[in-house]
Amino acid sequence: MGIAERKEREKEDMRKLILNAARKLFLEQGYEKTSIRGIADAIEYSPATIYLYYKDKNELLFALHEDAFLKMMQELGQVRSIHDPFARLLEMGHQYIKYAIENPELYDLMFIMKAPMETLACREEIWEDGLKAFGFLKEVITDCVNAGYFKNKNIEISALTIWSYMHGLVSIYLKNRMTMFQDDQQLQGMQQSFILFTSMIRDSL
Amino acid sequence: MGIAERKEREKEDMRKLILNAARKLFLEQGYEKTSIRGIADAIEYSPATIYLYYKDKNELLFALHEDAFLKMMQELGQVRSIHDPFARLLEMGHQYIKYAIENPELYDLMFIMKAPMETLACREEIWEDGLKAFGFLKEVITDCVNAGYFKNKNIEISALTIWSYMHGLVSIYLKNRMTMFQDDQQLQGMQQSFILFTSMIRDSL
DNA sequence: CAAATATACTAAACACTGTTTAGTAAGCAA
DNA sequence: TTGCTTACTAAACAGTGTTTAGTATATTTG
Numbered sequence: 001m002g003i004a005e006r007k008e009r010e011k012e013d014m015r016k017l018i019l020n021a022a023r024k025l026f027l028e029q030g031y032e033k034t035s036i037r038g039i040a041d042a043i044e045y046s047p048a049t050i051y052l053y054y055k056d057k058n059e060l061l062f063a064l065h066e067d068a069f070l071k072m073m074q075e076l077g078q079v080r081s082i083h084d085p086f087a088r089l090l091e092m093g094h095q096y097i098k099y100a101i102e103n104p105e106l107y108d109l110m111f112i113m114k115a116p117m118e119t120l121a122c123r124e125e126i127w128e129d130g131l132k133a134f135g136f137l138k139e140v141i142t143d144c145v146n147a148g149y150f151k152n153k154n155i156e157i158s159a160l161t162i163w164s165y166m167h168g169l170v171s172i173y174l175k176n177r178m179t180m181f182q183d184d185q186q187l188q189g190m191q192q193s194f195i196l197f198t199s200m201i202r203d204s205l
Numbered sequence: 206m207g208i209a210e211r212k213e214r215e216k217e218d219m220r221k222l223i224l225n226a227a228r229k230l231f232l233e234q235g236y237e238k239t240s241i242r243g244i245a246d247a248i249e250y251s252p253a254t255i256y257l258y259y260k261d262k263n264e265l266l267f268a269l270h271e272d273a274f275l276k277m278m279q280e281l282g283q284v285r286s287i288h289d290p291f292a293r294l295l296e297m298g299h300q301y302i303k304y305a306i307e308n309p310e311l312y313d314l315m316f317i318m319k320a321p322m323e324t325l326a327c328r329e330e331i332w333e334d335g336l337k338a339f340g341f342l343k344e345v346i347t348d349c350v351n352a353g354y355f356k357n358k359n360i361e362i363s364a365l366t367i368w369s370y371m372h373g374l375v376s377i378y379l380k381n382r383m384t385m386f387q388d389d390q391q392l393q394g395m396q397q398s399f400i401l402f403t404s405m406i407r408d409s410l
Numbered sequence: 411c412a413a414a415t416a417t418a419c420t421a422a423a424c425a426c427t428g429t430t431t432a433g434t435a436a437g438c439a440a
Numbered sequence: 441t442t443g444c445t446t447a448c449t450a451a452a453c454a455g456t457g458t459t460t461a462g463t464a465t466a467t468t469t470g
Contacts, residue, residue, distance in 0.1 A: 046421075047458085051459080163373070166373065176319065179336060180365065
């Protein structure tokens, strides 16, 4: 009998309905100002219904966190068409900055907020999405090493170092701490710093 | 008449009483779980009283943010005794990491949370504390340039680049995103990355 | 087909949150 | 002693995430 299957589909539809409304509100007004009641209103269901499909607000944020990674990987993945590994790494950096600036709330969810990590912790799962993205960075760095760009053979540490810089740069900008530059010169400052950093790793990583 | 002065003193005492209770609770249970009511209970006053001394919760957080910077500058300032500027920069890095790990909630307040910046924005003031700390970093870098360690003459960009790396590294750790290492090897990983980064800037900044 | 059961949903409550308002009691000045 | 100011608070306002108990509807069973 197909009833069970239909119910399963309907359940999945409902999860998507909730998630889409959540994403919309979340991106429109930010995490802090989006309430379960607001999401419930948007889909014209009671707040309690949401708890039949998602354990709590953290789980809802975690689901958004997951497709934020999907989106980022799609955008970063485009660099695969670049043959030279160092040029590919550079473009990856540009795309990373672009993604962070264009999706500040998602970036927060992916790399700054504790909520999604707590869901992961109490499920006793690993941070798959993050590790996959980190793995992609390691691949590109490995290619750079193999092409003779970098001499350092510890890919893990090289990747962590590069990611730390990138994450720090965009975090400082997104969290409004780049006040050593005037508002309209912050992007330019980031650009200059990025050029400096990339020339540094090219010369001596 | 000394009555006005006494009242002024009492007002200042009350502000400190509130702030000390706020700091204690905040460090004990974190920002999110500390409520105005909790602070009011701790000092045995009504919640409304707190609003006679601080405009809102953001202002309370901003006050803590200020003495978090005071504390950090005290700890970082110790490196002034190191003569060699590059060794001084290295030690500053160590101290920065140490401070972040030992005071994760304060670090959040200083460099990640938006609340203190919002208070600053609506007061139309600049981020004095942050710029002062950044200025100290620039001083040390200038010394490194003058001593012939670094060839790059754009101190502002060099400082931003170094700070970005440091901030990224500690943020990734503090926000539990360093899952490429097992829990007990994350500090070691940071150490290795720090060594790599410092060797990179020594060779080619 | 009717009765029993399972499912989907919600109203209302619980226990909180930051913040404001209106009112009280004490301290001080005239 | 009267009038005014200051310090404080009880209670309310408008929200929050989450849970409970109960109601219809849909499905399965006798």
